Amino acid sequence: MIKPQKPKNEIQRLKALHSLNILDTKSEERFDCITRVAQNLFNVPIASVSFVDEEREWFKSKYGLQFEETPREISFGAHVILEEDIMIVKDTLKDVRFKDNPLVLGNPEIRFYLGCPLKSKGRFNIGTLCLIDHKVQKFTDADLDIVKELAATVEAEFDARLSITDELTGLPNRQGFLLAGKQIIKRCKQFDKNLLLLYFDINKLKLTNDHYGHDEGDKVLKIFSQQLLKSFRRSDAVARLGGDKFCVLCPGMFKDYLPNVMKRLQNKLLSVQTNHPIEFTMGALPYDRSYHSINSLIEEAYEKIYEDKRHYH
Structure with missing residues (x-):
């Protein structure tokens, strides 16, 4: 194993982090x-957003990893921040830097690693967006472009002026949804994968605000967002577009699955204590190549449920 060096700008890099x-x-x-x-x-068992601190690599967001951090001297991310482009380790067992690394020989048994540097506003490499597999993988140039765009989406969150998060619910906002949706659509086209957009409108939210106050309305929005997340898969992109409107983009989902998903969401909403039941209207549209953008898909989904929605006002 070869321990990672520290970059020449380490002091400035840590300050930025x-x-x-x-x-x-x-x-x-x-x-x-x-x-x-x-x-x-990319159908990998492990993905994460991590930051390389002075003595550790700490994971802000992770799927498939059991630990919160690793020592910097054995971390893969500490190697990534030395690069200006994506670092790919096709087979860790054949790479002198990693073949006897504890993270290769033991949990999480890294065989393939891809890490894209995450830059701060000052353009210092402070962390990584990484993908890990237990077997050797191949990534095309198109795949790498998608990874870079996803990394750019993470970086956008470092700058408040480019915020892609809804402050109230913590979900991605419209801009965040468009960024994520663009990558999902690109990947689904590449592999001819089905894609379904669900558009949600909370019924009578204005009446809730008028009768119980905006604090109660905010509570309804938070509850609805939480139950949406719990009702859908981790691979589905859930967002608040604004006001009482939410969207979920579901790769690989068909309309046949919707009754069970909607029943699960309705049951979760009924189990939560509020001043009145939380009800919603939902429209579903499969994506096809006739749509020029994710925006056009959203607009048609809204038009599709408008007639139902107006009966609640």
Whole structure:
């Protein structure tokens, strides 16, 4: 095993990392959404967003990993931050840097590793978006372009001016959904995979605000967002578009699955204590190549449920 060196700009790099005040914070949907999308798009068991601190690599968002951090001297991310482009280790057992690394020989048994550097606003490499498999993998140039775009989405969260998160619910906002949706569509086209968009409208939210106050309305929005997340798969992209409107983009899902999913969501909403039942209207549209963008798909989904929605006002 070869221990990673420290970059020449280590002092400035750590200063940039610490200025984010992100280390040792709780998991957040704004990052979890991206790792879920990456894991599903590339069909790997492990995906993560991590930050390389002075003595450790700490995982802000992770799927398939059991630990919160690893010592920097054995971390793969500490090698990634030395690079200006994606680092790919096709077979760790054939790479002198990693073949006897504890993370290769033991949990999580890394055989394939791909790490894309994450840059701070000051353009210092502070962390990685990584994909891990227990077997050798191959990635095309098109795949790598998607990984870079997903990494850019993570980086956008470092800059408040480019926020892609809804402050109230913690879900991706419309901009975040468009960014994630673009990558999901690209990948589904590449592998001829089915894709379904679900558009949700919460019924009578204005009446809730008028009768019980905006705090109660905010509570309804938070509950609905939480139950959406619990009702769908980790690979599905859930977002709040604004107001009472939510979207879920479901790769590999067919309309036949919807009755069970909707029943699960309705049961979860009924189990939560509120001043009145939380009801919603939902429209579903399969994606096909006639749609020019994710925006056009969203617009048609809204038009599809408009007639139902207006009966609730």
